[in-house]
Every structure is written in structure tokens, then in C-alpha cells.
Amino acid sequence: MPAVPSQERVREIIADHMALEGPLLPIFHALQAEYGHVPQLAIPVIAEVLNIGRAEVHGTMSFYHDFREEPAGRHVVKLCRAEACQAAGSDRVADHARETLGVDWHETTKNGAVTLEPVFCLGLCACGPAAMVDGKVVGLVTKKRFDKIISEIDA
Amino acid sequence: MSLRVYISRDAAAKACGAEELVAAVRAEAAKRGQDVTIIRNGSRGMVWLEPLLEVATPGGRTGFGMVGADDVPSLFDANFGDHPKAVGLVEEIPFFKTQTRLTFARCGRTDPLSMADYEAEGGLNGLRKALAMTGAEILKEVTDSGLRGRGGAGFPTGIKWKTVHEAQADQKYIVCNADEGDSATFADRMIMEGDPFVLIEGMAIAGVAVGATKGYVYIRSEYPDAIEVMGEALTIARAKGLLGSSLLGSGRTFDMEIRVGAGAYVCGEETSLLNSLEGKRGIVRAKPPLPALQGFMGKPTVVNNVISLATIPVIMDKGAGFYRDFGLGRSRGTIPIQIAGNVKFGGLYETAFGLTLGQIVNEIGGGTFSGRPVKAVQVGGPLGAYFPPALFDTPFGYEEFAGKDGLIGHAGITVFDERTDMLKMARFAMEFCAIESCGKCTPCRIGAVRGVETVDRIAAGDPSAMPILRDLCHTMKLGSLCALGGFTPYPVMSALTHFPDDFARSKEAAE
Numbered sequence: 001m002p003a004v005p006s007q008e009r010v011r012e013i014i015a016d017h018m019a020l021e022g023p024l025l026p027i028f029h030a031l032q033a034e035y036g037h038v039p040q041l042a043i044p045v046i047a048e049v050l051n052i053g054r055a056e057v058h059g060t061m062s063f064y065h066d067f068r069e070e071p072a073g074r075h076v077v078k079l080c081r082a083e084a085c086q087a088a089g090s091d092r093v094a095d096h097a098r099e100t101l102g103v104d105w106h107e108t109t110k111n112g113a114v115t116l117e118p119v120f121c122l123g124l125c126a127c128g129p130a131a132m133v134d135g136k137v138v139g140l141v142t143k144k145r146f147d148k149i150i151s152e153i154d155a
Numbered sequence: 156m157s158l159r160v161y162i163s164r165d166a167a168a169k170a171c172g173a174e175e176l177v178a179a180v181r182a183e184a185a186k187r188g189q190d191v192t193i194i195r196n197g198s199r200g201m202v203w204l205e206p207l208l209e210v211a212t213p214g215g216r217t218g219f220g221m222v223g224a225d226d227v228p229s230l231f232d233a234n235f236g237d238h239p240k241a242v243g244l245v246e247e248i249p250f251f252k253t254q255t256r257l258t259f260a261r262c263g264r265t266d267p268l269s270m271a272d273y274e275a276e277g278g279l280n281g282l283r284k285a286l287a288m289t290g291a292e293i294l295k296e297v298t299d300s301g302l303r304g305r306g307g308a309g310f311p312t313g314i315k316w317k318t319v320h321e322a323q324a325d326q327k328y329i330v331c332n333a334d335e336g337d338s339a340t341f342a343d344r345m346i347m348e349g350d351p352f353v354l355i356e357g358m359a360i361a362g363v364a365v366g367a368t369k370g371y372v373y374i375r376s377e378y379p380d381a382i383e384v385m386g387e388a389l390t391i392a393r394a395k396g397l398l399g400s401s402l403l404g405s406g407r408t409f410d411m412e413i414r415v416g417a418g419a420y421v422c423g424e425e426t427s428l429l430n431s432l433e434g435k436r437g438i439v440r441a442k443p444p445l446p447a448l449q450g451f452m453g454k455p456t457v458v459n460n461v462i463s464l465a466t467i468p469v470i471m472d473k474g475a476g477f478y479r480d481f482g483l484g485r486s487r488g489t490i491p492i493q494i495a496g497n498v499k500f501g502g503l504y505e506t507a508f509g510l511t512l513g514q515i516v517n518e519i520g521g522g523t524f525s526g527r528p529v530k531a532v533q534v535g536g537p538l539g540a541y542f543p544p545a546l547f548d549t550p551f552g553y554e555e556f557a558g559k560d561g562l563i564g565h566a567g568i569t570v571f572d573e574r575t576d577m578l579k580m581a582r583f584a585m586e587f588c589a590i591e592s593c594g595k596c597t598p599c600r601i602g603a604v605r606g607v608e609t610v611d612r613i614a615a616g617d618p619s620a621m622p623i624l625r626d627l628c629h630t631m632k633l634g635s636l637c638a639l640g641g642f643t644p645y646p647v648m649s650a651l652t653h654f655p656d657d658f659a660r661s662k663e664a665a666e
Contacts, residue, residue: 020412021452024434029415050434063436063593065418066376082338083533083583084569087496088524120420120537120587122377123341124170125567126202126494126501135379139170139205 002071005039014042014049024050024060028067037068073108073115075153078132079141081118084125093129094118096143101150113154157190158235161209161216163263165198165348166380167341171205172223179224180208183231197349199263200503201250209245210235218245250500250519255481257489258466259505262349268387270395273352279397281468285360286405290320293364297467299475301487305342306332306423306460307535307564307638309486309553312467315457318447319365322455327367329358329409330432330451330458333374333381334416334423337536339495339567343461345503347374347381350465351388352397355411357464359402360471361457362409370411371451372461373428376418385413420591424637425458427593438593439637460565462491481507486552494520496533496569513547516570527572531580531654535564537587538642540649541577560649562642577654582610584646588639598631599640606631606647616660624651 003009013030017023027046031038038061047054061067079094101109101116108115124130127139133149141149162168162177177193184191199207204220208230219230219240226240242248256262265272273279285293298313319327331354335343347354358370374382389411392398398410414432416422422431426440429451450456466488470478478488486508492515493503499521516522516532523529531541540561542549549559556563571580585606592599606627612620628644635641651658 022414022432022434025414025417025431028417060434060436063419063438064416067417082587083537083580084339084495084567086580086583087569087571087575119377119418120591121336121338121340122166123335123344124167125339125341125496125569126498126503127167127171127205128495130170132377137166137170137380139167 002036003034005035005041007041007045009034010039010042010045011049014046018049024057025064028061028064032067036071040069073112075113075134076115076117077149078117078119078122080120080122080124080128080130082121082125084121085128085130088128090129090141093141093143093146097146100147114150157192159192159194159211161194161196161211162206163198163349164195164267164380164384165345166378167202167345168198168205168207169380171202171221173206175224176206176208176222176227179227183227187231189231194266196265197262197267198345198503199245199251200259200345200505201248201500202502203500204242207245215244215246218242218248250502250504254505255489255507256505257469257478257481258353258462259346259350259491259503260469261353262346265350267349267351267384268391270352270391270397273350277472278352278468279356279403281471282356282360282397282403284471285363286403286407290364290366293360293471294320296471296475297364300470300478301475301482301485302463302466302470302478303486303553304460305462305466305490305565307337307562309563312459312463315447315459316361316365318445319367319455319457322448324455326369326452326454327365328451328454328456329361329365329367329370329411330429330456331358331370331372331461331464332423332425332428332458333372333378333461334428335378335461335565336375336420336423337538337565337567339533339569340493340536340565341495341567342491342493342503342565344378344381346461346465347378348384351385352392353468354385354461354465355388355392355397357467358411359397359409360467361459361464363402363407365455365457367457368408368410370409371414371432372411373414373416373422373432375416375422382413382415389413419593420587421593421637421639424639427637428458429456436593439595441636462565482552483507483509483550484552484554486554490551490563490566492551493567494570495567497523497525497572498570499524508550508552510551511547512542512549512551512568513544515551515568516547520568520570523570523572525572527574529570530573530575531571531577531650533569533571533580533646534567535562535645536567537584538562538638538645539564539567540645541580541653542649543653545653560652561645577650577657578610578614578660581647581650582607582614584643585610588643592639596635596640598634599643602627602631602640603643606643613658614660618659621651621658
């Protein structure tokens with residue numbers, strides 16, 4: 001389980017990145033790696049240390065699809081929706097995924113196990129439909145293979 | 156004598172089961188008490204054969220394609236010889252043998268993180284030569300090679316470098332655009348995972364040429380494997396003097412950092428990328444000022460695509476003339492064509508410019524995977540036009556594709572079979588633009604949303620929406636600062652132009 005965010009730890013994480021040119025994205029990534037999301041309490045702290053407005057910090061964070069305001073489910077399954085995977089039949093897998101999990105894109109199953117997200121290209125365009133399951137790449141995803149993935153991670 | 160087995164560490168190989176295969180080979184070797192060395196090479200680019208297992212033999216490396224973990228015991232039984240999965244000598248497979256591999260010369264052959272392998276196959280020759288030259292001499296070589304930006308825009312690399320070279324500043328930067336977001340493209344990923352030192356060497360040469368001492372590689376977060384390999388490669392490169400305060404002992408300084416994107420497609424546009432790198436929202440900047448004069452942190456900056464930079468070492472090593480002799484018209488050298496989607500032989504095929512689209516799709520790609528006729532081919536990613544088979548005689552080159560209202564972009568090709576609904580693809584292009592628009596230009600931000608609605612009206616059998624869609628595309632094309640809003644009309648208009656039947660929906664059919 002990710003740690004509970006604290007001011008002190010957030011300040012440490014920010015301090016670790018202050019030598020970088022343009023440290024804001026690396027800070028967001030580090031916070032998300034630690035907590036599974038970018039905690040709200042970090043926003044004013046980042047603003048203070050970087051000497052920029054809170055709105056600027058929030059606006060930057062919310063611009064990027066990757067950064068979460070809330071933790072995801074225990075597992076994150078990303079299905080590629082881009083053209084090459086569509087040509088290989090990803091729409092059918094996506095419909096099946098949403099139906100069997102009972103969620104739409106960006107939502108988490110009721111038991112908190114799986115968050116389903118769209119992704120636009122994983123660079124696995126010659127072995128699609130492609131997916132990323134908890135950061136690991138999977139190719140040639142059929143409905144059957146999707147069910148297998150879910151049964152394995154949900155076990 | 157230990158048996159040398161090669162199994163790629165490329166993400167596409169992993170996605171097809173390479174990790175499970177490695178584990179199975181290790182376990183089987185241990186069970187049999189056989190001495191097996193597994194080398195994790197880069198990808199050969201023959202993705203349809205993954206996981207591809209290669210074995211070193213006196214006659215060259217022989218391969219076994221689409222090998223599952225359950226094939227491993229029988230492979231050992233056959234002593235890695237006669238086996239149903241055997242594909243023969245890997246470099247004799249037509250898809251591989253007929254390529255002209257300059258940029259990808261080592262990819263798949265070597266251990267990506269072995270500097271010894273890298274040097275044994277020509278690595279560092281380019282940088283050594285560059286270090287003995289003046290900046291102006293390097294620029295001349297790059298300019299004379301005819302190399303144009305492989306990210307899609309096709310701007311002459313030498314001219315961009317010259318602008319940065321001539322700019323006066325206390326700090327200049329080399330920024331590598333590794334935000335390869337276009338569907339059907341994976342050349343950047345493949346080279347970063349399969350031959351990372353070539354990109355580092357290319358960036359170091361760029362730094363020496365223009366007087367930049369600091370570089371950044373902006374890699375998209377969707378590429379965790381590339382990020383990992385590049386990170387390890389940087390550490391090795393520093394230890395071996397390919398980076399640092401004295402490049403190969405020359406006294407010249409160049410070092411670099413990896414930065415990770417955060418899921419915004421628009422950050423593949425160079426000015427958005429620079430803003431993102433600076434820690435801002437990835438909003439497009441108006442040009443001028445050019446990034447070459449006011450780029451990262453307002454300093455003169457070379458922003459180049461991965462493939463452009465990774466091609467520099469071979470140009471410096473073999474000379475501008477060698478490289479320029481490949482290609483056609485104003486498209487010089489080679490291009491790694493990525494063949495994807497519904498295709499039989501999907502993968503990366505590096506060749507001189509000039510093959511026709513039909514040769515690429517039907518001869519190299521082998522037609523569709525489904526066995527059905529090809530309906531359309533999208534060239535150049537989500538902002539590229541859909542080409543019908545009637546245009547398959549178009550030669551692969553920047554101007555040649557522009558002449559047919561298309562673009563080669565980053566040279567990704569997606570094949571679609573006859574079941575594809577082109578109206579749906581046009582709608583998707585607008586939907587994608589709406590999701591990924593940075594919001595700076597109104598025609599892109601609002602137009603893409605209206606575009607989806609307008610396509611939906613056409614789908615519902617309202618032909619009066621057709622001229623509105625054309626008009627909207629015209630406005631987006633002319634009224635957007637970057638290629639996202641400006642080029643989304645390519646897939647939409649090409650779908651409309653070449654596949655009018657898919658848009659001619661009667662009200663009854665729609666209901």
C-alpha cells in the first residue's frame with residue numbers, strides 16, 4: 001500500500017529535484033510513484049518552493065493524462081485505442097472489457113481491483129491489439145486473453 | 156561450449172511473451188544440466204515472428220519464430236536444429252535480407268547495453284571523426300548528406316543545426332524528441348531499446364557540432380522499456396567516456412538527461428515538448444522565435460527526432476556522399492518504414508526512399524493478416540491521410556506523398572481491411588484531436604469537438620453536414636499553429652475524398 005502523504009515527505013521529494021532544469025514534471029512523477037497519485041496537499045507546497053502560483057501547479061498537473069488526483073484501483077489496465085490497434089480489432093476487445101468489468105474508461109471496478117484506461121499508442125502497433133497491465137506490455141490481446149489477464153491479476 | 160541463445164528484450168517481443176520464453180529456456184537448461192547463455196538483443200524488426208529465438212551456429216544465427224514456453228522442451232530435444240518453428244538463418248529471411256539497414260545496422264544483432272558489441276560493429280567511429288573536425292565541417296557533412304527530420308516535418312537537419320551553431324549564447328541544448336505518439340510508429344522505441352548508444356553518440360556529435368554541452372531525451376511515459384534501457388545506457392556511456400567532461404578523451408564536454416513525458420500526445424510537437432520539459436503545460440508556442448534561437452529555457456536548441464539523431468553516426472562514419480546516394484528526389488538516405496495494423500508481416504523495414512506504397516503493403520507486408528482485401532492504408536500516424544489501393548503507385552518520399560495530399564510523417568503505415576468503416580475512422584481522427592488538443596488554437600480546440608458532431612450528423616443521414624465538415628477542415632488546416640489541428644483534416648478529408656460511399660448514409664439506414 002502506498003504511504004499516507006505527509007508535508008515533510010512531500011518537501012523531501014521536491015528538494016530531491018530542485019537541481020534539475022524544469023523540475024515540475026519530475027516532481028509530479030516522483031510523487032505519483034510514491035503515493036499512486038499526486039496528493040492535493042502537495043500542490044501548495046510545490047507552488048511555494050518553486051515560487052509559482054497554485055493555479056499554475058494545478059493547471060500543469062491537470063494538463064497531463066498521466067497524473068492522478070485520486071489513487072487508481074489496485075491494478076491499472078490500459079487498452080490501446082489508436083488506429084493500428086483498431087485495425088487489428090481493438091474496439092471489440094475494448095467493448096468486451098468495459099462490459100465484463102462493468103466500467104467505462106477511466107473508471108475503477110466496484111471492488112477497487114481494476115482501473116480501465118484508454119491509451120493512445122504503446123508502440124506495439126505490429127502486434128496489436130496492445131495493452132499495458134500494471135506497467136507491463138501485452139500484445140495480441142483477444143477477448144479471451146483479456147479475460148485471462150483479469151483473472152490472473154484479480155486472483 | 157556454451158550454447159548462445161538470443162531472445163530480444165524489445166517491448167514488442169516482451170508483449171508477445173519473450174520474458175516467459177527466457178524463463179522457460181533457463182529452467183529447461185538447468186533441468187538438463189546444459190550450459191546456455193541467453194543474450195537479450197534488440198529487435199530484428201520482424202514483429203510477426205516474435206518471440207523470435209536465435210541460436211548462434213558456425214554458419215550464422217538461425218531462428219525459431221513465434222516460440223512459446225511450451226515449445227522449449229522440444230527445441231532442446233531437437234538440439235535447436237530441425238524443428239517445426241525453425242525459420243532458418245535469420246539474416247536470410249527476405250524481410251530482413253532485402254533491407255538497407257544504416258540507422259538500424261546493429262539493432263537485433265548486438266546486446267544493446269554492451270559497449271564492446273557496439274564498438275565491434277562500427278559504433279563510436281562517427282563521434283571519433285566528428286571530434287577531429289570543426290563544427291562547420293560537421294555541419295557541412297550533415298547538410299550534404301541530405302538528412303531531413305525523421306519526426307515528420309522533413310526539415311533539413313543540417314540547416315537547423317547551422318542556425319544553432321551560429322547563435323551566440325552562454326548555453327545551448329540538444330533536445331531529442333522521443334515522444335513518439337503516432338499510431339503505427341515504433342522506430343524510436345525500437346532503436347532506444349535495441350541500440351541506445353547510437354542515439355547517445357548522435358546527440359554527442361550534435362553537441363560538438365553546434366557547441367551545446369547539455370542534452371535531454373524526452374521519452375513518452377508509454378515506453379517504460381525504452382526509458383529503462385536508455386537509463387542504463389547513459390550510466391554505461393558515462394563510465395566509458397561517451398558522455399561527460401571529456402568525450403572519448405577529447406576535452407569536449409557533453410552530457411544528457413532523460414525526461415519522461417506524461418501522456419500528452421501534443422508534446423510530440425517540438426514547442427509543446429519544450430514547454431513540458433521546462434515544467435509547464437504542453438502548450439504549443441508560436442514561431443518565431445524558432446527553437447533554434449530561443450528553445451529550451453530560451454536558449455538556442457536543436458530539437459531533433461530520435462531517428463534523425465541516431466542516423467548522424469553512420470553519416471559521420473561513412474560520409475555524406477554514402478548516405479546521400481540512397482533515396483529518390485529530395486528524400487535522401489534510408490527510412491525505417493513501420494508496417495502495422497491488419498498486416499501479415501508487421502514490423503520495421505529500413506530501406507532507401509522510393510519503394511511504392513503498394514510494394515510496401517503487398518510485397519513486404521504480405522497484405523492483410525485477415526486475408527481480406529486491403530481497403531485503406533493510413534500513412535504517417537493519426538494526422539496522416541488514408542490512401543486507397545488506387546494510389547498504391549505513390550513512391551515513398553516527402554514530396555511524392557505531399558503531391559497526393561498526404562504525408563509520410565514518421566513513416567508509420569497502418570493497414571486496414573475491407574471491413575473498415577471510413578466514416579468511423581474520420582470520426583476517430585476528430586475525437587482524438589479533441590482529446591489531445593492543447594487548447595491554444597480555437598479551430599483545433601473547438602473545431603475538433605464540432606467535427607465529431609458533424610460526422611455524427613452525416614452518419615445519421617444528414618447530407619447537409621458534408622459541406623460543413625469540409626469547411627471546418629479548411630479552417631482547422633489554416634488556423635492552427637501546429638500539426639495536431641492543422642493536419643487532423645488529412646485523415647478526415649482523405650477518408651471523405653477516397654471513400655465517399657462510407658459517408659453516403661441514407662436516413663433509413665442510419666435509423
